[in-house]
Amino acid sequence: MRSIQRLVTLGAAAAAVVVLGACSAPSQEPSSATDVPPVPTVAAAGPTTPAVPGSTTAAEVFGPGCASLPTGDDPGSLSSMRLQPVAAAVETNPELTTLNDLIGRANLAGPLNAAPELTVFAPTNDAFAKLPAEQRAALEADPARLATVLEYHVSGTRASAEELRAAGTSTELAGGQVRIGGTGDAMTVSDASGGTANVVCGNVPTGNATVFLIDTVLVPQA
Numbered sequence: 001m002r003s004i005q006r007l008v009t010l011g012a013a014a015a016a017v018v019v020l021g022a023c024s025a026p027s028q029e030p031s032s033a034t035d036v037p038p039v040p041t042v043a044a045a046g047p048t049t050p051a052v053p054g055s056t057t058a059a060e061v062f063g064p065g066c067a068s069l070p071t072g073d074d075p076g077s078l079s080s081m082r083l084q085p086v087a088a089a090v091e092t093n094p095e096l097t098t099l100n101d102l103i104g105r106a107n108l109a110g111p112l113n114a115a116p117e118l119t120v121f122a123p124t125n126d127a128f129a130k131l132p133a134e135q136r137a138a139l140e141a142d143p144a145r146l147a148t149v150l151e152y153h154v155s156g157t158r159a160s161a162e163e164l165r166a167a168g169t170s171t172e173l174a175g176g177q178v179r180i181g182g183t184g185d186a187m188t189v190s191d192a193s194g195g196t197a198n199v200v201c202g203n204v205p206t207g208n209a210t211v212f213l214i215d216t217v218l219v220p221q222a
Contacts, residue, residue: 034188053158054160056161065200073198074124076126087112090103098128106150108147108150120155122153127197142217150174155170156171159210199214
């Protein structure tokens, strides 16, 4: 959890620098009624693009599991999730109820929501159902270990599928990397323990993260 909290602190510090710079800029008043600065010409608006590097739009979402998401403006839909910080978006998604429960157990909801930008590999309910019962029980009983496993699914930078594929790897908050593979709609994420997850719905936009729903829980190296 300290990894995510460091991101929140750095994001707040950057925002403060911007605000202080704006406040310290000298004002320039016109010297006379005729000394009025020209009004800048506003260029015609081009195609709508994501404002934040690594962010995505609903049109870029892909994968066979996207069809199972709620539609319209219902909770958990693309329209709803894109307006919410990532932990709040996860809370509304019916495919991520187990992940939401574990985020709460690890006390990560606040730090995740406050982080400036993230990439999140989000195991679905089916992914957690693959874990042996004793392994999941052990994680639930150990919040520190649970937080480490969850942070292994989170990167401190925001990236789209295209950017992840170009990089080939993603460095996670828990330490270590995951490997990105596949082409087109068949995107994969491989962990340090040799396991591979398939992306079932990728490029999902939320307020502060790009989310990839995966079908297998990633396991950091022991």
